[in-house]
Amino acid sequence: MFNLGNLTPPSSNSGGERHVKVLVLGSGPAGLSAALYAARAELEPVVLTGMELGGQAALTHTIENYPGFPEGVGGAQLGELMQKQAERFGATVEFDTAQAVDLSSRPFKVTTDSGVILADTLIAATGARPTHLEVPGEYELTGKGVSYCATCDGWFFKEKKVVVVGGGDSALEEAIFLTRFATSVTIVHRRDTLRAGKVLQKRAFDNPKINFVWNTVVTNVVGTDKVTALKLKDTVTGAESTLETDGVFIFIGHVPNTQMFRGQLEMSEDGYVTANNRMETNVPGVFVAGEVADNHFRQVVTSAGMGAAAAIQATHFLQKEMAEAGA
C-alpha cells in the first residue's frame, strides 16, 4: 500500500475553494501518468487519490508485465514510484475524494470531501471496482472470509482451504498467488474453458495446490461469523452441492467508477465513459484515462499510456485556449 506520509492531506483544501489548471481524479497508473505529463508541461496538476491509493494496481502483489521491470515490481511500489516521479515535476497528490462534479460550464466544479476545486481541465481516471456475485451471504461475510483482493487478505488464509471464483486472468493470477498461503485453492468457474491467457492457464494447471470445479456457479455463501462453505450449482445438470471452505475470493470482472459523471459524460451501456482516441469526452476540457474508459485492455501499461495521452491533450487544449484569448 502507499505510504500515507507521502501524501498531502485534504486539510490543505479545508472548506476553501481554489482554482487549478488540471485536476486529475484517481491515483492509479492512469491518473499518476497523467499527472506526470501535466506536471512536465508546468501545469501544476492536482491529483485526488480517491479511496484506493494507487488504484487497483496497488492491490496487485507483483506486476510482471510492466516494461522496464524484468524481475517484476510490487503494485504498491510501482504506484509510489509513479507518485514520486510526478511530484518531482510539480504535481500535488492529495488524499481526498471527489463527491460530485459539475461539468455544465468551465471552470468545472468538483466538490471533494474537504472543499471545492475549480478546474480548467479535468482528467477522469477513477478506475473500476470488482463485480460482486450478488448471492446471499456475500455482503454479510465480506471481510469474514469473502474477499476481492488476494494481496490484501491472502495471508489470513495460511494453512487454510480457499475457493476462487472466475475463469479470467485475475482469477488465475490471484489463485496462483494464494497457493503461497493456502493448503488448497479450488477455482470454481461457470464454464468448462478458461478465459485467462495460456501462460497463466499452464501455470495454474501445473500447480499441485490448484484444482478446478467446472460448469459451476456459487448460489450461496454460507457461515455466521465467518465463511464455512459455499452452495454450488452445476450449470449443465442443475445439481446442487456444498463445498466446505475457509474463504472465497471473487474475481469475476469489474464495474467502472462513473456514477458521478452520469448524465454529464457520454457512456456505454455498461457505464464506461466514451472517448475518442485522443481521450476526449463529449465535454470539451474533460479527458479520460484508464479503466474508467477501458473495459478491454485493462493493463497497467495501457492505463499509463492513456493517462499520458489525456494529459498531452489537456495541455494542447489549454495552449489553444490561451492562444485564442491572446489573439
Ligand code: NAP
Ligand atoms: P474477465 O476477463 O472479464 O473475466 C471474468 C471471469 O469471471 C470470466 O471467466 C467470467 O466467466 C467470470 N464471470 C463473470 N461474471 C460471473 C458471474 N456472475 N458468476 C461467475 N463467473 C462470472 O475479468 P478479469 O479476469 O478481471 O480480467 C479483466 C481484464 O484484465 C482482462 O482483459 C484481462 O486480460 C486483464 N488482466 C490481465 C492480467 C495480466 O495480464 N496479468 C491480470 C489481470 C487482469 P466467462 O469466462 O464465462 O465469461
